[in-house]
Amino acid sequence: MRILITGGAGQVGKAFSRQVQNHELFACSRSELDISDPISISKAIESYRPDVIINCGALTDVDKCETSPELAMNINGHAVGLLATQAEKCGASLVQISTDYVFDGEKDGPYLETDPTKPISVYGQSKLLGEQLAGSGALIVRTSWVMSLDGNNILVKILRLLDEGGELKFVDDQIGCPTFTDDLVNVVMKLVESDVTGVVHVTNGGSTSWFDFAQHVAECAGSDPKQVSPISGSELNRPARRPKNSTLENRRLSDLGFPQLPHYLDSLDHLLSNENRDRS
Numbered sequence: 001m002r003i004l005i006t007g008g009a010g011q012v013g014k015a016f017s018r019q020v021q022n023h024e025l026f027a028c029s030r031s032e033l034d035i036s037d038p039i040s041i042s043k044a045i046e047s048y049r050p051d052v053i054i055n056c057g058a059l060t061d062v063d064k065c066e067t068s069p070e071l072a073m074n075i076n077g078h079a080v081g082l083l084a085t086q087a088e089k090c091g092a093s094l095v096q097i098s099t100d101y102v103f104d105g106e107k108d109g110p111y112l113e114t115d116p117t118k119p120i121s122v123y124g125q126s127k128l129l130g131e132q133l134a135g136s137g138a139l140i141v142r143t144s145w146v147m148s149l150d151g152n153n154i155l156v157k158i159l160r161l162l163d164e165g166g167e168l169k170f171v172d173d174q175i176g177c178p179t180f181t182d183d184l185v186n187v188v189m190k191l192v193e194s195d196v197t198g199v200v201h202v203t204n205g206g207s208t209s210w211f212d213f214a215q216h217v218a219e220c221a222g223s224d225p226k227q228v229s230p231i232s233g234s235e236l237n238r239p240a241r242r243p244k245n246s247t248l249e250n251r252r253l254s255d256l257g258f259p260q261l262p263h264y265l266d267s268l269d270h271l272l273s274n275e276n277r278d279r280s
């Protein structure tokens, strides 16, 4: 297949470039393909003639979305509609990466694909609009707490703060499912190769709070977990609200007969031990 990746310089976009070897992949950064610009989209489609477009482009700064709602709705919402229209014209299928933040976090237990959405932030609203505008023939992959060793994510931030030796404060009243880009990409590609459409939750196994997660990272990295202390979300005074519980159950993945992703602790351990080996 010829696969066009938008948002190719982001952490998920880069993971596709790193991992996908058995298809022709064209990864475009924002400067090469701006998904909010119809001319930019049609030029890229003309050049690359994709069979599949995987949209990893997004405004992912949740607080910036809250303070710049128009920009957020444009990039995370309306731009997906532009991609869907042009994908349909050229006969390509569309994969939209979406988020746990489409839920309000009030459910007692993990969210299923069939649960009603109710975003509590502009980011969540804009990503939900993106899901709706992707169209009924698209594959919508909802994932959460995405991380890797490159890019701008909490794992990288925790490791940097541990190295600097300061005190780390992480919220203990928000739980979710950490998801590693390599595991995510692996499953997205299986779904793409099987022509799956509709909403599919894709996260690593297990769930945790950010506080517990930061302590686990400290342990895995050989640092003292006591460097990490808990704080409540409200104490941080951030512009956007976060769902208290945004754990996702990968129910459709099981129903479709795909294996579940590894537990997040196994992937974390694997990632950090490879990193330590590379350093030594």
Ligand SMILES: NC(=O)c1ccc[n+]([C@@H]2O[C@H](COP(=O)([O-])OP(=O)(O)OC[C@H]3O[C@@H](n4cnc5c(N)ncnc54)[C@H](OP(=O)(O)O)[C@@H]3O)[C@@H](O)[C@H]2O)c1
Pocket (backbone or CB within 6 Å): 006, 007, 008, 009, 010, 011, 012, 013, 029, 030, 033, 034, 035, 036, 055, 056, 057, 058, 059, 060, 075, 097, 098, 099, 100, 127, 143, 144, 145, 146, 147, 151, 152, 153
């Ligand atoms: N990160 C998470 O925890 C998380 C959780 C759930 C779902 N997701 C979803 O996963 C997807 C990938 O996120 P990520 O973690 O890889 O985020 P990321 O590292 O912030 O990457 C997003 C990329 O999109 C690019 N972009 C922004 N505006 C664009 C535009 N108009 N046209 C084309 N590209 C544009 C950004 O470029 P610039 O940097 O130049 O702006 C960036 O390279 C997103 O759809 C996100 O909503 C992420």
